[in-house]
């Protein structure tokens with residue numbers, strides 16, 4: 001991959017990382033053992049309590065998927081540094097550039113991604 005294209009992707013990854021970290025910061029605090037989800041203050045009424053619990057569930061699932069994105073982004077950034085970005089980590093073939101443009105944190109090619117599922 002051309003260095004200019006790589007630089008662009010790196011920028012994209014850094015921007016995306018900031019965005020994801022920001023999102024995580026809104027719903028959780030980073031503790032020693034991973035994320036601690038911030039609880040909204042619950043009201044005393046039962047209705048509000050139920051709503052609060054549902055929100056916490058949503059936060060946890062959102063937080064889990066955000067954490068996963070963050071890990072993918074970190075991995076992709078590491079690969080940029082190591083010069084192995086854009087190579088599928090499973091079959092070691094180059095990842096389609098179109099895929100990388102849409103999904104810069106991709107670390108495996110479309111075929112391997114399919115097989116993993």
Ligand SMILES: [Zn+2]
Pocket residue numbers: 088089090091092093108109110111112113
């Ligand atoms: Zn592959």
